[in-house]
């Protein structure tokens with residue numbers, strides 16, 4: 001048994017204004033949403049592997065260390081604007 005933990009990062013929460021989110025939802029239907037701002041992202045260029053039930057991203061190089069549990073949210077979109085605003089997420093972004 002190894003005790004090496006995979007690197008993770010807390011995903012910053014900076015929700016876009018509700019009215020903007022609702023307008024985008026009307027346009028894009030049930031597309032997955034950006035993990036930071038909540039805006040629908042119908043054709044995302046970047047993803048994060050979200051774990052711990054949300055709010056935490058797994059480092060792509062540490063996939064092998066990750067033990068899947070009930071909190072695995074799989075790959076969710078990360079909008080390019082949010083990636084720019086939060087450069088600390090860059091090592092955790094996976095190109096689509």
Ligand SMILES: [Zn+2]
Pocket residue numbers: 034035036037038039078079080081082
């Ligand atoms: Zn975003």
